[in-house]
Amino acid sequence: MLDLDAVRTAAAQLETWVRRTELINSHYFSERLGFPLWFKCENLQRTGSFKIRGASYFLLNQSRKKLAKGVITASAGNHAQGVACAAAQMKIAATVVMPESTPLAKVLATRGYGAEIILHGSSFDDAAEYARQLQIERKLLYVPAFDDSLIIAGQGTVGLEIVEQLPEVDTLLVPIGGGGLIAGIATAVKALRPQVRLIGVQAAAAPSALISRHKGEPVTLPSARSLADGIAVKRLGDQTFPVIEELVDDLLTVEEEAIAQTIVSLLEKAKLVVEGAGAVTLAALLFDHQKVSAGNTVCVLSGGNLDVQTMARVVERGMLGEGRFLKVRIDLQDTPGALAELAALLARNGANIFHVSHDRRTADVILGHTEVRLELETRGPEHIQDILDVLEKADYNAELLH
Secondary structure (H helix, E strand, O other): OOOHHHHHHHHHHHHHOOOHHHHHHHEEHHHHOOOOOEEEEHHHOOEEEEHHHHHHHHHHOHHHHHHOEEEEEEEHHHHHHHHHHHHHHHHOEEEEEEEOOOOOOHHHHHHHOEEEEEEEOOOOHHHHHHHHHHHHHHHEOOOOOOOOOHHHHHHHHHHHHHHHOOOOOOEEEOOOOOOOOHHHHHHHHHOOOOOOOOEEEEEOOOOHHHHHHHOOOOOOOOOOOOOOOOHHHOOOOOOOOHHHHHHHEEEEEEEEHHHHHHHHHHHHHHOOOOOOHHHHHHHHHHHHHOHHHHHOOOEEOOOOOOOOHHHHHHHHHHHHHHEEEEEEEEEEEEOOOOHHHHHHHHHOOOEEEEEEEEOOOOOOOOEEEEEEEEEEEOOOOOHHHHHHHHHHHHHOOOEEEO
């Protein structure tokens, strides 16, 4: 099994290759949760995620003969960028197979580092299987996403930095996909500070680590799709599983709504752009913190590669979940001034009309009426209830939309 010396060797070799990311104390979230909270900001790496650590260390430790024809990997996005960036710095040709559902921003970013991009399959596992086929056909070197001792050691340098930056850390939350990040961090942190409570966090839609712990062996999920696409992996690595079993104290899962709301909270309150996979650690605290030991707590924000389209959808979904966005359908009389009266009523009660559609031709509306769909910005659940009460009192039959 990997040890502390291996992680320290990786740190020394990576010193000029990766960014030593900031550990930021969050005053707002510390007050909200009632204990000191820090963010380890791997979203601020050059490639937007911790993955460049493992990819760089892996490539730096290969012979030129193995690298001569180039490298290939499979990735949902972050590992792709790490491999592509590291390969470009070493002047190595790189091919990356990505799932067809990979956000466009991650595809373009990976291509921007000079890699050849191939879109294949509906999941990481589909892409990985195809990449292995191409590896054989083209005689390329395959760069594992997580299940490799060099990759794990490279990712473990995050843990070294955390202990150096906050020696008195008590609780540490880390996202889990294939397990490379948490296995590396656990190896370093538990060797230096064994009393730290180490908690792994997964999306509830892809809980491979939790199910594997219950079964006592790595389990392959039938599917793995989540807003946290960077950790939506069907199966833990064979090398990462035993490390997680030995060193990780607890495993938590978070729902999709919690992930969306946490992304919005990080944008608003911490001014940090964090993707779903990176936001799961804070989501676990915000929505299930009674299961988490407190003290000096660190959340690893593993990545920030959130494309604009996804961000727009997430912000809307997060606002809906927080009660700051209301969608309603109203059957309105089709008379001059009726819409203006409704708008004025909403304005008097502090609701800001974000979008309105007005359709008198729908078959569901009786003659002489019109369907109005409104999207309203609100101040929270209590404000929403006040608006619905006002609409009901004014004889508007408002139907909630989701």
